[in-house]
Amino acid sequence: MSGKLFTLVNPNAQQGVKNVLKFLSDISGEMVVTGQHTQSMAQEELHKIHEITGRMPALLGFELLSYSPNINYLDTDEECQTEVELNYGTLKRAWEWAEKKGLITFTWHWFSPLGGRSKSFFTRNTDFDAERAVIDGTPENRALLSDMDCMAGLLRPFCDRGVPIIWRPFHESEGRWFWWGAKGPETAKKLFRLMYERYTNVHGLNNLIWTANSPLPACYPGDDVVDIISRDIYPEPHCHESQEQKYHELTKITESEKIAAIGEIGALPDIDEICRKKIGWSYYMTWSHGFVLGEEVNSYDYLKMLYDSPYAVTKDNLPELY
Secondary structure (H helix, E strand, O other), rough: OHHHHHOOOOOOHHHHHHHHHHHHHHHHOOEOHHHHHHOOOHHHHHHHHHHOOOOEEEEEEEHHHHHHOOOOOOOHHHHHHHHHHHHOOHHHHHHHHHOOOOOOEEOOOOOOOOOOOOOOOOHHOOOOOOOHHHOOOOHHHHHHHHHHHHHHHHHHHHOOOOOOEEOOOOOOOOOOEOOOOOOHHHHHHHHHHHHHHHHHHHOOOOOEEEEEEEOOHOOOOOOOOOEEEEEEEOOOOOOOOOOOHHHHHHHHHHOOOOOEEEEEEOOOOOOOHHHHOOOEEEEEEEEHHHHHHOOOOOHHHHHHHHHHHHOOOOOOOOOOOO
């Protein structure tokens, strides 16, 4: 359905938030915003896209994992250490993108707020109990809120400058592979709502566009705290489809009309078919590294064809929204 009525969940949302949501609503079923995740200072993915297509994505994703306050540097492995080190300082790149008026989304692989080793955002590497973390006054709750407040401090300058952020916390909450999903949908919903209340009513982060990220109705936090519904999709390599069925599954998580997005994807979607069939994906974000730096998942010919599509919103034809 084209031109959905968007829901603005924060009554004090900044003008940039309103502008981005209206734009995404207006293009729904007509065009698709191109997006790419990056997680290092080098941003190899962005440069590869420009090399192949001559264009840049309209939406850039940034990773916040190294900004987690409780990384256990004393009990880790080389893979984790390298990933963290490569992520250091990447908020500088987000600021550079904001100066160019590009769209921004943040992903936070949140290292366990209390206990854990190595990549402790994975359930297997921590015994942090998210169910206890949503109970006021527990040690887990205090650690959770401390981490939230720390991250709020990093988000504050973006708010002060009026930079809208598509904020996708507790991603893939339908799974139990991350600690925030390990205790099931009810706890995951409570975590999302707790963060919304704290960031909106305590910290006044009125630049955030609240994005839920799960296709399961049981995981949906509620219409009153969600601006955008999204899900992550990883098709087989070189399988470029409209993801129509997955779109309809996602929109069934709520009876309200919400802007819908592909929070992460591997094989690029078929945006021409999406728009011909008026499927309402507003944007997609390709994941990093091998999904774009080689041709194992997406050929460079397909990448260029997508960016050349008249249905693609790239940085070139993205209007200034903030």
